[in-house]
Amino acid sequence: xxxxxxxxxxxxxxxxxxxxxxxKLFSYLDTASTNFLLSAYRxxxxxxxxxxxMDNLCKLGWLASEILLKExxxxxxxxxxxxxxxxxxxNSSLNTDLKFYQxxxxxxxxxxxxxxLPNIVIGEICIRNNFKGETAFFIxxxxxxxxxxxxxxxxxxxxxxxxxxxxxxxxxxxDYKAVLLLIEKDKSSISKPFTIFNxxxxxx
Amino acid sequence: xxxxxxxxxxxxxxxxxxxxxxxxxxxxDLPLFAEGLGLDSIDALxxxxxxxxxxxxxxxxxxxxxxxFRTVKTMAxxxxxxxxxx
Numbered sequence: 001x002x003x004x005x006x007x008x009x010x011x012x013x014x015x016x017x018x019x020x021x022x023x024k025l026f027s028y029l030d031t032a033s034t035n036f037l038l039s040a041y042r043x044x045x046x047x048x049x050x051x052x053x054m055d056n057l058c059k060l061g062w063l064a065s066e067i068l069l070k071e072x073x074x075x076x077x078x079x080x081x082x083x084x085x086x087x088x089x090x091n092s093s094l095n096t097d098l099k100f101y102q103x104x105x106x107x108x109x110x111x112x113x114x115x116x117l118p119n120i121v122i123g124e125i126c127i128r129n130n131f132k133g134e135t136a137f138f139i140x141x142x143x144x145x146x147x148x149x150x151x152x153x154x155x156x157x158x159x160x161x162x163x164x165x166x167x168x169x170x171x172x173x174x175d176y177k178a179v180l181l182l183i184e185k186d187k188s189s190i191s192k193p194f195t196i197f198n199x200x201x202x203x204x
Numbered sequence: 205x206x207x208x209x210x211x212x213x214x215x216x217x218x219x220x221x222x223x224x225x226x227x228x229x230x231x232x233d234l235p236l237f238a239e240g241l242g243l244d245s246i247d248a249l250x251x252x253x254x255x256x257x258x259x260x261x262x263x264x265x266x267x268x269x270x271x272x273f274r275t276v277k278t279m280a281x282x283x284x285x286x287x288x289x290x
Contacts, residue, residue, distance in 0.1 A: 038223075049242070052221045107256055110249035111220075 003156050005194035009182040010202045011068035013040075013060060020067055021190055022202075033174045037063060044070075048128065055096040055115035056176070058124045061087065061169040064178040065125045068165065072190075073182060075129065082162035084133035085122045086152055089170040092118040092139050121169055134160050143168050143179075145199040152183055152194070168203065179203045208280045216276070219254045220247050232277040240275075248273060255279075261286045 012019040018026040018040055028039045037059045041051055046066060051059060069075075075083070093116050100112040114120065119137040126135065134155055140147065148166050155161040167180040179202060183194055192198045213227035216236075220243065234240045237248070251273050255261045261283060263269060272282045 049222070049224065052223045053246075107253050109253065110246050114246055 003153070003185060005153065005156055005183050005185060006187050006191040007181045007194050007198060007202070008184045008186070008188050008191045009068050009072050011064045011178070011180045012202065013064050013067075013176070013178040015176075018063075018067060020071070025067070033171070033176050034059075050124075053111060054124060055093070055099075055112070055120075057089075057093060057095060057118065057169065057171040058115060058121045060171050060176055060178050061121035061180075062124045062128065064167075064169065064180045065128070065165060068180045068182055069129070072188060073163075078162050080130050080132040082133055083129070083131040084155060084161040084164045085125055085131060085135045086138075086148065086155070086164060086166040087118075087122060087136075088138045088140050088144060088148065088168050089118060090139065090141060091170060091172040093120070095172050125165065131165075133164075143203050145196045145203065149194065149196050149199060156183075156185070205280060205284070208283065209276055212276050212280055212283075215254055215258055216251070219250050230276055232280075233275050235275060236273055251279070255283070259283050259287065 010021055016027055016029055016036060017024055026040055026043050028036050028043075034056060037056065040063055041059075044067065046063075051062065054062060096112060096115045100109060100116050103109040103112060118139070119135070122135045122137055125131065136151070138147070152164050152166050155164060162185065164183045165180055166183060167178070169178045169180070170176060181194075181199065181202060184191075209232055210227055213230045216222070216230070217225055217227065222241075225241075230241065236251075237243050248269065252263050252269075255263060263272065272278060
């Protein structure tokens with residue numbers, strides 16, 4: 001049986017702005033992406049000292065997940081093993097890989113090394129929320145709504161997940177974008193059907 | 205010694221990205237790990253790098269780590285002793 005899944009929350013972070021369910025919550029004009037992420041962290045009054053140590057890909061994904069889940073997600077409806085995370089991007093962890101490469105000739109930085117994999121951002125989100133379900137990180141040349149929809153649908157149809165955070169988290173140089181969707185079976189007053197059309201609408 | 209302690213605190217904050225912490229928040233005897241500053245195993249590696257990078261001191265015996273990196277004061281003492289040796 002094919003389930004009717006719903007997008008119960010969406011968070012978009014793109015150049016200088018943060019949106020939750022289509023509503024702009026924060027805007028900050030600064031040419032440096034790191035300053036923007038730090039300003040957003042402070043604006044939303046988050047308190048998670050490990051944030052400062054994360055690389056920019058993790059900061060971006062972690063921040064988006066915090067905003068995505070902060071209003072409507074009822075974690076207690078699920079056991080940790082039923083909540084998963086599926087992410088995509090274009091440049092993997094290349095932004096940090098290059099920074100780490102620059103340290104190799106002198107003393108390789110341990111704190112950079114630990115972020116030289118794209119799926120570390122999933123780990124940061126799962127550690128924060130105690131999610132223990134299926135996770136995966138895929139690299140695509142561009143945003144691929146068809147793949148997201150099909151892959152996440154399969155996880156639900158095979159009874160592997162009951163809730164899933166999915167989407168795109170990309171950070172390269174000063175170019176960044178995160179689009180995270182919360183997928184659940186239950187509808188809510190603001191939810192939208194988990195269709196390719198709606199996924200694309202939230203990305204753009 | 206006082207100058208070295210202050211310098212070390214600034215370097216620890218910078219190296220470990222402890223952006224909400226100021227040097228005066230780290231007392232000389234505050235444990236750096238666990239219940240104190242809450243550093244983790246990756247931070248321990250960064251402290252080894254810090255010693256090497258700024259003070260040209262290599263921690264040759266891994267067993268010394270817990271003693272050397274217990275507090276800022278123990279780090280400063282270790283630096284003073286090993287710089288005198290040179």
